[in-house]
Amino acid sequence: MPHKGLDRRLLSSIHHLAGSARVRMELGFSPRQMSLCPTLPVVRLKDRKTLLAVLLNPEMNFGDLYSQGDIDVEGDLVKALEALYHAPNRLITRLISRWLGWIQSCGLSAARKNIHHHYDISTDFYKLWLDPKLVYTCAYFPDENTGLEDAQKAKLDLVCRKLWLQPGETVVEAGCGWGALSLHMAREYGVRVKAFNISHEQIAFAREQAKLEGLESRVEFIEDDYRNIAAHYDAFVSVGMLEHIGREHYEELGNVIRRSIGDTGRGLLHFIGKSQPQPFSVWIRKRIFPGAYTPTLREAMDVLEPHDFSVLDVENLRMHYARTIEFWLQRYERHFEQVVERFGPTFARMWRLYLAGSIAGFRVGTLQLFQIVLAGRACKSQPWTRAQLYNNNATEQDSQDAQWIRATS
């Protein structure tokens, strides 16, 4: 290996550019030396070509090179990415975090579109590592001992309670995934649901579930764009859609919500956000997904403010999303070889980086998860306090709870 001095200087430059993050950077995959500092994760670059490619254009190349196997991480991948995030705000960190920003925020949907196109990912792929109901959004862990399946159920309940659903009410869901929330609302809260989704495969799966559960008369799954929601409902809900529609459609989404619930209904928006606005890189906007954007809370208000909706409640669940994806990653790793066999090693490593990078982003706080409860100006259907969210006997609580309508009558 000639020019060892040069290589060391280049490696040291990368490390310096990465804000001297608490990772080791090493060149070459073999022979594997014992790390001088075994508690730190090691980011290993295959060869000088890889090293130069990262230096040349980290934003373009970091993820691709990892996916191809030219960059590897020894030790905990999530911790290595966290260390890079935690480092002072140096150039490479910003660039890498932009790349990760993409894989985390638009990746799990936009990339799905792209990847779907290339790899024909089927529902079977997600079944490998999601919970059995295929809930592909942040779960809610009431305590440390809750497992993924229960935490997803707890999230569905949390959403229903925040909406204060009452038997016989009507709900519209925009972007329903595989239908778990809509089915849960109908089954557990006695409401009638229309659920919109443009994915043919997801709608087919959801309809099948509704049939199996005998809920077809109460949940209608509609293969259509949320912008075609036209009827009036008591409540509007959208979980994991806002971050994918792009800021230029916020006004449209606001109009849809307004049309759905008027000024008397209420709604819930659940989405990945940020604490500070950050544009996607040129590369991502050009090559990957022109529409996706993870908004700050301020930016998300552009949906609601024009229609005079009241914001009743905002909860930040970012640590719950980190934990959710820890479960996903564990399951994913258990089925890693199956993914490699079916989709090839590059795809398999790319998805590993997705998941690990998302955990790091939510832990460190470059990503946030907001649940916003909103209400029309004249909405009276709200409980006095949020205590009913944390009461195990919600029905009893409901009947005891003072409603706004009583307070103002």
Next chain:
Amino acid sequence: MPHKGLDRRLLSSIHHLAGSARVRMELGFSPRQMSLCPTLPVVRLKDRKTLLAVLLNPEMNFGDLYSQGDIDVEGDLVKALEALYHAPNRLITRLISRWLGWIQSCGLSAARKNIHHHYDISTDFYKLWLDPKLVYTCAYFPDENTGLEDAQKAKLDLVCRKLWLQPGETVVEAGCGWGALSLHMAREYGVRVKAFNISHEQIAFAREQAKLEGLESRVEFIEDDYRNIAAHYDAFVSVGMLEHIGREHYEELGNVIRRSIGDTGRGLLHFIGKSQPQPFSVWIRKRIFPGAYTPTLREAMDVLEPHDFSVLDVENLRMHYARTIEFWLQRYERHFEQVVERFGPTFARMWRLYLAGSIAGFRVGTLQLFQIVLAGRACKSQPWTRAQLYNNNATEQDSQDAQWIRATS
């Protein structure tokens, strides 16, 4: 009374301008006729001069004429104002609601400054109608049966729990009023507090309370502007100040919070807000108070976003503020004659209108009350869920509760 036809047409014009709100408008104080529609409140204008003054310049004259006794309301004053708010968005409604917007939002502080100047209101005035601890902000009613005093205590507890205060920590309060929150934090949560306020009289009262309670060594009341907060603290709290500092000072406030808690602490902002931005009228900006502004949630983010603070929680307590002021108004009415004796009838009616108009604004939703919990980017001191806010044995819950720091270690 000549020109009765003209008067009727003018009255009808006012009613029409007011969006045909569900109130009756009548001219003349005597002889009092039986209302044709006794279930509606009657807005009674003394004479044609009053009528013309309202028509000419409602924004300038409505409040003044009510205060002077040239306009009166028979029946429920709050319901009459609510009806005007509820009416379609006609000119007079907008103008009246702007006037009320002033008395509600800046009135209870800006007006204090102005009125202090003119009438020398002392703490004794507020003692007539606030709770014994003189908490001059929105209370929190865990249920319908809670009284004002308990609800104010519950609010102080809610703030402390949202901040997740731990014994031995340090807290700074910006704008501490008569000191109730600072004393509560030190007494009940074992923290050390520095509390800033520019009101000499309030600081003197608060220091006296600290002495009486033996809390002088743990709570320091400082007669100074919040912008002079310089030291580092575990938590920052401000209840009822943001709405009074004006948008042009949000950047400064953000800097103060950042200086106080760095990127590891947390904070709470409690303030009167709106769902849509509304400027004050020229008259108010010129004559009354140039600085005050009740922001939307979007606008309030201008304080936090530049410093990358995470928003962890937003709760809208507007119905709790309506109820709080209902208690204040009841108490105020019981002492109305005392106020008249000491400050004169115009002042007494003006404060009645303040309180009634504020109740109406919070009920109808032209005013909102936001509590925002924020945290620095690297803050680890947050519980997993909000359940601890609703658990009566907080200490036990705290020790059981998973912390973020454990989740990420």
